[in-house]
Structure formats: structure tokens, C-alpha cells
Amino acid sequence: MKTSIEHIRDKISKKGLKVTPQRICILEAIYDLDNHPTADNITEYIRETHPNIATGTVYKVLETLVENNLIKKVKTDRDIMRYDGIIEAHxxxxxxxxxxxxxxxxxxxxxxxxxxxxxxxxxxxxxxxxxxxxxxxxxxx
Amino acid sequence: MKTSIEHIRDKISKKGLKVTPQRICILEAIYDLDNHPTADNITEYIRETHPNIATGTVYKVLETLVENNLIKKVKTDRDIMRYDGIIEAHxxxxxxxxxxxxxxxxxxxxxxxxxxxxxxxxxxxxxxxxxxxxxxxxxxx
DNA sequence: TTCTTTAAGGAGAATGATTCTTATTTAGTA
DNA sequence: TACTAAATAAGAATCATTCTCCTTAAAGAA
Structure with a gap:
């Protein structure tokens, strides 16, 4: 079941963060991909609809979402970071x-x-x- | 308690690997540091006694030790790899x-x-x- | 002990992942 | 509608790891 944009906007604003198109689609990408994606996975997915999003922006937004407990980092034993849209304990x-x-x-x-x-x-x-x-x-x- | 060089040599040769000074001191470094070090931590430690060891060599040896179950990679949520000298379940x-x-x-x-x-x-x-x-x-x- | 062979290591370039810097754009508030 | 501070774009810079090629050496055979 796809998460609604309204739901995502709500989550972001509830954290006192500005609701920007980039933040919405990055969070949406994480929910849609639903496979603990890397920053590159997320960037590729988003560039289908936002061709100009910058790699630095993606990293920056991911960092912001992590800090605000909207997503979590996943521990792996590789030199690449992965992200999880499910913040409930699992x-x-x-x-x-x-x-x-x-x-x-x-x-x-x-x-x-x-x-x-x-x-x-x-x-x-x-x-x-x-x-x-x-x-x-x-x-x- | 410091692991003896003889013990380390034995571990390496039992895996059918050539016993080289680089392999001995990298494994020794991991045991001595005993803090889930990064490749850079290990390289710095070793360069006190082996100033010329190459970074590529450290990565290569670490890979070999992992493949042969002499050490394990530790999962973290950063873009850097860490290693564990304890292979028993913990x-x-x-x-x-x-x-x-x-x-x-x-x-x-x-x-x-x-x-x-x-x-x-x-x-x-x-x-x-x-x-x-x-x-x-x-x-x- | 010496020689040979194959694997390992050194050096540094290359690649990929992430961070940083600066200028521009924009979300949100007044 | 205008303004401001935060966010984004773009690309350079940095860092972590891998790759390539040449040299060195561990180990085993003679």
C-alpha cells in the first residue's frame, strides 16, 4: 500500500521541518523501494521524476531524516550506507x-x-x- | 593476554595460507587493538613497526583473513568497514x-x-x- | 643449500561513496 | 506581497576501498 503524499507531508511538518518537494520524494522513495536502499538507489529512483536532484541534496536530506527519526540507518559490513523507512523496533x-x-x-x-x-x-x-x-x-x- | 606470534602463525598456516610477516602483524594488530578497528586504525598501528606496509596490502590481507574465517567483519551504519578478531559467536x-x-x-x-x-x-x-x-x-x- | 614457481606485497592510480563550499532558489511567515 | 533564513543545485574535495602492474618472497622441490 503506497503511503500518501499527505501522510508524508504530515510526518515531515510534525518534526518542525520545512516540507520541500525533495524531502517528500526522498521519503516516498524509501517507502516505495522498501528494500533498505543506498543513497544511490534512492537518487536513481527519484531522478525518474526529478532529474535534477543533486547527490549532495540526497545525502543532506537523508541525514536530516535520520536525525529527526523519520528513517533509520541500517547496519551492514560494507562501506556503504543503507536506510530503513520503518522506525518501529524490528x-x-x-x-x-x-x-x-x-x-x-x-x-x-x-x-x-x-x-x-x-x-x-x-x-x-x-x-x-x-x-x-x-x-x-x-x-x- | 597477548597472543603469541607462534599461535598466530599456526592459525594462518592451518588455513593453508602462506605465513607472511604482513599477515602475522595484521592479525596481531586486530587482537592487540581489540576494539573493532578500521583498516586505517590497523594500518596506523602496524606502521609503528612496519613503516612501509601498503594500504592496498592491508585491505587485501583483511579480505583474505575474513574469507578464511580468521576474523569477521562488524556491521555498522557508517561507510567504513570494521573488523573483529573474535570469531566465536557473540x-x-x-x-x-x-x-x-x-x-x-x-x-x-x-x-x-x-x-x-x-x-x-x-x-x-x-x-x-x-x-x-x-x-x-x-x-x- | 639452492633454485624455481607462484602467490603476496608495494606503490600509486582509479573508482566509488560521502562531505563540503558557494551561489541560487524557495518554504513559510509577517 | 515581500522578506528572510533555510534548503537545494552543482560540482569540487575528501575519504575509503579496489585495481593494476611490477617487484619481492614464502614454500617446496631438487
């Missing part, structure tokens, strides 16, 4: 053969981890979030 | 304020995840490894 399936990363949500797993970490102490460390990296290989890659 | 504490990454081992957590994932099905996906990203902030950063 986990990832990583393929060790290719760059595919899939979302994984399961309330049971969340509760299980929540209970475990409630019991644990981490002196000098303030816990914020738990993300499970589920590593393996996809048949389709 | 988890990581990530600081959201700085680049610090600390190891976290707990058999209880491992068993808990093992049991959970034993029950789950992932059609089209062959599970290999589970790593937990424990995100938060360190007081000391």
Missing part, C-alpha cells in the same frame, strides 16, 4: 551471499529479549534498543 | 554517540535465541548465525 534477515536485507517482526521475540535484558545490568551503558541480526542465505539470491 | 554493544563497539557474550542469551529460532520457520532462507545489536550510549563517550 529485526533484520541478512543474506551473506548478496546485499539483500529483509525486515523481521515478531512480538514474541521482542518480549523475550525485553525480559532478558530487564534482568541484565550494563554498568556505564544506557540501553536504548535491541536489534537482532539474523544471518543466513536466501534461496533466491 | 553480540555487540553499540554506542549511538560515538563509534565504540564492545563485545557481549552470554551463554544464556545464546540458548534463549537458539530455542526461539529452533521453533521458527524461514521459508527460502537458510539460517546461519544470530547476532544481537545492543544499542545505547556509554557514559564514557
Amino acid at each position: 529485526h533484520h534477515l541478512y543474506c551473506s551471499e548478496c546485499d539483500l536485507i529483509e525486515d523481521y517482526m515478531d512480538h514474541e521475540l521482542d518480549e523475550l529479549l525485553k525480559d532478558y535484558f530487564k534482568k541484565k545490568k550494563f554498568p556505564g551503558f544506557k540501553l536504548e534498543d535491541i536489534v537482532v541480526q539474523i544471518r543466513g542465505t536466501f534461496d533466491k539470491c | 553480540h555487540h554493544l553499540y554506542c549511538s554517540e560515538c563509534d565504540l563497539i564492545e563485545d557481549y557474550m552470554d551463554h544464556e542469551l545464546d540458548e534463549l535465541l537458539k530455542d526461539y529460532f529452533k521453533k521458527k520457520k524461514f521459508p527460502g532462507f537458510k539460517l546461519e548465525d544470530i547476532v544481537v545489536q545492543i544499542r545505547g550510549t556509554f557514559d564514557k563517550c
Whole structure:
């Protein structure tokens, strides 16, 4: 289901950010692609409708969206940054053969981890979030 | 406790690899630094004793060590690669304020995840490894 | 011990990803 | 409608990693 432009405008303005066409289409691209895209993936997608968007703008807007918790960065072991449009807590399936990363949500797993970490102490460390990296290989890659 | 050079030589030769001074000192650097270093961190460390080692050589050796399961790449959300000298299954504490990454081992957590994932099905996906990203902030950063 | 072979390393160029700088444009408010 | 500060465009600069080609050396055979 495609996210409406109105919904996106709302998300952006609620963060006290100017609602610019670039920000709208970058966020829309991330939702539409829905595959933890790189900045280049996003730029290519957007240039179908906005041929003149600058690479620097894309990086700049991505940084702004991350800082304002509208998107998240995804951890990978490559020298390239990826982005996630889902900000609610979830986990990832990583393929060790290719760059595919899939979302994984399961309330049971969340509760299980929540209970475990409630019991644990981490002196000098303030816990914020738990993300499970589920590593393996996809048949389709 | 510092790993002996003999131990390192043994690890390298057991993988059928030539034992070169560069490979020994790169692996030693990773063990000594023990902080999920970048290629640049490793290069700087090594140049104290091997001033002429080439950057390309460091990247090449790191790639070889990863391929042979002597070290592992660490997932981060930056455009820079980090390496881990501990190949046994473990988890990581990530600081959201700085680049610090600390190891976290707990058999209880491992068993808990093992049991959970034993029950789950992932059609089209062959599970290999589970790593937990424990995100938060360190007081000391 | 010496020689040979193939793999590894050195040096630096090339490539790709990201950041920075400056001038122009524009979103939002008055 | 006008104004202002923020955002964007364009391209240069920087940084991280890979590639190419020539030289060196680890390891094994003789």
C-alpha cells in the first residue's frame, strides 16, 4: 500500500521541518523501494521524476531524516550506507551471499529479549534498543 | 593476554595460507587493538613497526583473513568497514554517540535465541548465525 | 643449500561513496 | 506581497576501498 503524499507531508511538518518537494520524494522513495536502499538507489529512483536532484541534496536530506527519526540507518559490513523507512523496533534477515536485507517482526521475540535484558545490568551503558541480526542465505539470491 | 606470534602463525598456516610477516602483524594488530578497528586504525598501528606496509596490502590481507574465517567483519551504519578478531559467536554493544563497539557474550542469551529460532520457520532462507545489536550510549563517550 | 614457481606485497592510480563550499532558489511567515 | 533564513543545485574535495602492474618472497622441490 503506497503511503500518501499527505501522510508524508504530515510526518515531515510534525518534526518542525520545512516540507520541500525533495524531502517528500526522498521519503516516498524509501517507502516505495522498501528494500533498505543506498543513497544511490534512492537518487536513481527519484531522478525518474526529478532529474535534477543533486547527490549532495540526497545525502543532506537523508541525514536530516535520520536525525529527526523519520528513517533509520541500517547496519551492514560494507562501506556503504543503507536506510530503513520503518522506525518501529524490528529485526533484520541478512543474506551473506548478496546485499539483500529483509525486515523481521515478531512480538514474541521482542518480549523475550525485553525480559532478558530487564534482568541484565550494563554498568556505564544506557540501553536504548535491541536489534537482532539474523544471518543466513536466501534461496533466491 | 597477548597472543603469541607462534599461535598466530599456526592459525594462518592451518588455513593453508602462506605465513607472511604482513599477515602475522595484521592479525596481531586486530587482537592487540581489540576494539573493532578500521583498516586505517590497523594500518596506523602496524606502521609503528612496519613503516612501509601498503594500504592496498592491508585491505587485501583483511579480505583474505575474513574469507578464511580468521576474523569477521562488524556491521555498522557508517561507510567504513570494521573488523573483529573474535570469531566465536557473540553480540555487540553499540554506542549511538560515538563509534565504540564492545563485545557481549552470554551463554544464556545464546540458548534463549537458539530455542526461539529452533521453533521458527524461514521459508527460502537458510539460517546461519544470530547476532544481537545492543544499542545505547556509554557514559564514557 | 639452492633454485624455481607462484602467490603476496608495494606503490600509486582509479573508482566509488560521502562531505563540503558557494551561489541560487524557495518554504513559510509577517 | 515581500522578506528572510533555510534548503537545494552543482560540482569540487575528501575519504575509503579496489585495481593494476611490477617487484619481492614464502614454500617446496631438487
